[in-house]
Every structure is written in structure tokens, then in C-alpha cells.
Amino acid sequence: MELLLLLTMAYLRLLLLPFSVLYGLVIWLRNRCYDWGWVKSVGFDKPVIVVGNLAVGGTGKSPMTEYLVRLLSRHYQVAILSRGYGRKTNGFLEVALDGTAEQYGDEPLQFKRKFPHVTVAVDENRVHGARLLFRGSHEAIVLDDAYQHRALRPGFAILLFDYRSMSQSKWLLPVGNYRDSFRERRRADIMVVTKMPSTATEAEKCRIRRSLTTTRQIPVLFSSIGYGPLVPLLPDKHSGEATLSSEHTILLVTGIANPAPLYDYLNAQVRDVVQLRYPDHYPYTLATMQTIMTRFGKIGNPSKLIVTTEKDAQRLLMPTFSTRLADLPIYVVPIHAQFDEPDESILQQLVLRYCANTSGGNSV
Template sequence: MVYLRVLLLPFSLLYGLAIWIRNRLYDWGWLRSVAFDRSVIVVGNLAVGGTGKSPMTEYLVRLLSPRGRLATLSRGYGRKTKGFLEVMPDDTARRSGDEPLQFKRKFPEVTVAVDEDRVDGVSRLIRSGHDIIVLDDAYQHRALRPGFAILLFDYHAMSKPNWLLPAGNYRDAFKERRRADVMVVTKTPLGATEAEKDRIRRGLSTARHIPILFAGIGYGSLTRVLANESGAAALHRDAAVLLLTGIANPAPLYEYLSSQVSEIVHMRYADHHDYSTADIHKVVRRFGEINNPDKLIVTTEKDAQRLREPAISDLMVGLPLYMVPIHLEFDPKDEATFRERVLAYCSRPH
């Protein structure tokens, strides 16, 4: 695998040249970048894969929704619709995208919108009276100039080379981190040492002295996926779990469940996988093969939105199907710094 990546380096150089030219055209003003007179916060990453953008967006919603009329905006990856769309709780993932639907069902009082054209989306939300807009996964969307940019890095990927696609996992140059207002290293283990954190800080530091903060993942109680199903469940050492995931990086969830139960059968699909009836038949069959009467099907909040599609959910009625809510858990000192920076930005006139 390493040799294959090395062979792809010439293509990474070509890709790097293309994104370097694009970024410089925006930096030099030859391509137009639109700024807004409202609080516009971007959450993003440089590498492909899951770095915890959704938990960060949810953290910001909880922090900022009491302080103004807030909306979230994303592309709505995986949806079958186009253009601007305000997400409703009774939408399907195919109409609005799985993550926006997750946000709306979790925060029904908050406006959740999708639009592949972020400038158009923000403009529409401002015209409808919103004064704080959080954009999920828009760091590379240079046509929009955010007022505050939060850049995320996966703790477990910090020791890997910063190679660009296709040889590496970076979709933007590592030096573009200098455009951030704060950097957060997510999925930090509880046992991470200060020496290891210092090593990561040195690797991420820039001349701008951008704050580099650390946050881990917190896991909530199991929650039923299907609204018409009832019954509580808890993880324990004698239980078995069929873990069903269609996310970029399920490793942290797998590790967490491994510490809680005796057996895990993992059925892993690609990120934003559009589950078919054939997939669910395989899930049901594999679940039936687990030889433990104390067994559950566990999935993620994002997958749960797709599993609630009518044709899919009908096949899972009566099964013990649960999702695991997750949230960011900052180091207390880092959390104070993060909140101070975000709230200071939102309290300024724009």
C-alpha cells in the first residue's frame, strides 16, 4: 500500500499545483471571495475522512443558539435534490442529506439548510433574518470568506505524512492551516500525554500563533433508532453487538464498544452509504447468526438517518436497533479558550 502511494506522488504534485494556483488566485483577489456583515463561522478540515465536523457543529449550535438567530448550512452530501433547501424534521436523508437531517432532528428549533453554493445559502439565510450562520465542511469553499474559521485535525492521523491526494489523504495543502482562527485536534484519547500534545502543537504551529486545542469524544446512552420502537438497553461485558457503520472513520466507535462488550461483529460500508434492501437483508441474516441471546444492533447517529428511510426501516422493525450519540469533550482549559474566542467574535459588530 505504501509503495502504491509513492507511485501516485506525481499525480499529487499535479493536484497540488492546481490547488496552489486556485488558493493564490483567491489570496490575490483575482477570484472573488464574498464576506458578510453577520457572524459566519466555518468548520472544516484539510484531510479527507471524519475529523468530527458534525460534533463540532453541534457544539457550536448549543453554544450560540441562545445568543442570536442561528442557522447551520452545509452542502447536504448524498442528497438527491439540488439548490437551496430548508431541512424539516420529517424529511428523508435522500432529500436533505444525512448530517443536516441529524442536526434538524436534534435541534428542531434551529434553522438547518443545505445548498451546494454556500454564498447563495448564506445570502438567503441573512435575508430571512439569521445573524449567526455555522457552515459545516466549507473550509475549502474559498468563494465565501468566513469571519471565523475552525480547522479540525484527527489526533490519530497526526503522525502520518501530509501528502496530497491521491498519494495521501490531504485535499488541501497543509500550509493552508494558516487561514484558520483556531485549530482543534479531535478524537484525542484520555491518556494522551502533554509531551505528545506538545509534539502535535509544534507540528501545527504557524507564524500567526493560532490557538491549538484538544478535544476527545464523549459517548451518550444508547437511543432507539426507530421512533415507533420502545425499550431501553445498556452495554455490558456479556453482550454482543453487531456494529453497522457507513461513516469515514468508525475506529473510535469500534474501540469504545470493544471496551464495553464481549463480542463485536462489524459490518462496515463507505461514508454516506445509501443502504439498500439487500444490505438490510444481510444485516438481519448476520445478526441472526450471532450466538448470544443478549445482542444488539448498534449504529451511528448519521447512519440512523438513512436507516429511517421507510423502505429500509420496515425491514428492521422489531430488531434491537440503537444509535450511540457522540459529543466533543474538551480539556477544560482548552474549552475556556475556545469559547472565549468564538463568543468574542460573535459579539463584535460585523
């Protein structure tokens, strides 16, 4: 059966190969048009930092964006600019604390609720959005998921690779998971391999560095995920943090690209983890709420909790959903990017040096 599955997958890849080749040609031509100046790319003489990836989703862009905001907020009036994936609105909007994921997208709303003092804006036209932000008092902008948005020329680009992807093929869509050519890593100022396991050795890091080597000397850094204490989705209904034990059963509800690291983290602490896994940015419905309640009710262990991510929490907090879930013990697990020395010092020095060397002014 396993051999048959492998043969079927190989056959499907062969059938899809022409589409990957065609997609690759289109991507190559698009990138060269920007490289050769045939299509205009707009830059700014204030700090503009882009966080992105080459593969589809799940590389830890949100934790990296939040890390940069914490770093830069000590020195600059910083703003976050995002496309606002999954929102039902258009154009430039500043994110409000009392808004919804349908208005702004789940990640921008997550950023705003984590950093209420920071301006968070959404605009599918990043150049337009950046111009509007710089017309105000903002001194630096962090762009979430904009590595492929080449109409805007970043001053500093941070390219992320998920650790697990380093041992996988670099095929373009639809055969593989890459939305841009692996060779485009050469445009980065820093490459960060995210979600590194604690068991990773120096020899493995050296191997990864070699696989990412380009003709330019681009620093390759490594980060892992740090998990915070579980906090209630609805603090007015369930106050205080939750402490996990080997007696607990968890219903893990996720609509993110790669929940595997979170599953592994929770599974190491509790008796059992039951998963309700939805696609990235999944548009939850009332039927989804009923599925969550039904699945949770079927768990026989009285020591049970529902756990979800910060991104999913933005969608679950919509009034029509939160009232349905009010009586359930739903907790959110905060995450953050963490670096070991000397990688953290290298990252901070390079980012802050770039910002210090970039004077104020208008777009060029």
C-alpha cells in the same frame, strides 16, 4: 508477506506520486487566486463560522458543529448551512423534520432532528445559501465542512485534525489523505485536534502543537468524543435506553469515515463487537438491510444488539428500510465534542468575542 505488502504499497505510492504533484499544483493555484484577489471571495458582516478539515473525512466536524450551535443558540438566532453531501436534490432547501436523507443528506437531517428549533439549510453554493438565510431573521450561521469553499470568506474558521492523523504523512490525494495542502492551516482562527485519547500526555500535546505551528499565532486546542446512552432507532418498537454489559455481543453498522473510536469504545464494554463497515455516506439499499439481518441472525449469543451512529440512523429511518428492521433491536449511540479546561474557555471566549464584535448588515 508483510514485507511484500509494504513494498507493493511503496511502489503504488511511487506510481501515484505524479498525480499528487499535479493535484497539489492545481490546489496551490486555486488558493493563490483567492489570496491575491484574482477570484472573488464574498464575506458577510454578520457572524459566519466555518468548520472544516484538510484531510478526507472523519475528523469530527458534525460534533463540532453541534457544539457551536449549542453555544451560539443561547445568544443568537443561529442557522446551520451545509452542502448536503449525498443528497439527490439541488439548490437551496430548508431541512424539514419529516424529510429524508435523500432530500437533504444525512448530516443536515441529523442536525435538524437534534435541534428542531434551529434552521438547517443545504445549498452547494454557500454564498447563495448564506444570503438567503441572512435575509430572514438569522443572526449567525455555522457552515459545516466549508473550509475549502473559498468563494465564501468566513469570519471565523475552525480547522479540525483527527488525533490519529497527526502521526501520519501529509501527502495530498491520491498518495495520501489530504485534499488541501497542510500549509493552508494558516488560514484558520483556531485549530482543534479531535478524538484525543484519555491516555494522551501533556508532552504529546506539546509535540502536536509544535507540528501545527505557523507564522501566525493560532490557538491549538484538544477535544475528545463523549458518548451518550444508547437510544432506540425506532422508539415505538423498542422503548428506553439500552445498558451494555460484558455479556453482550454487538453488531456495529457504520457508514462513516472513521468508526475506529466508536469500535474501541464499545469493545471495551462488551464481549464482542462484529462490524459491518461501509464507506462514508454509504447509500443503503434493501440488499444492505438483508445483509444486516442475516449477519445479526448468525450471532449465536442471545444477548445481542445492533448499534449504529446518528448519521447512519438518518438513512436507516427511511420508511422502506425501517419497516424491514422494525423487529430488530437497533440502537443509536449519540456523540458530542467535549473539551477540558482551559481549552473550552478559550474556544468559547474567542467564538463569542468574534460574534459580539461582528455587527449586523448585508454582505460586503
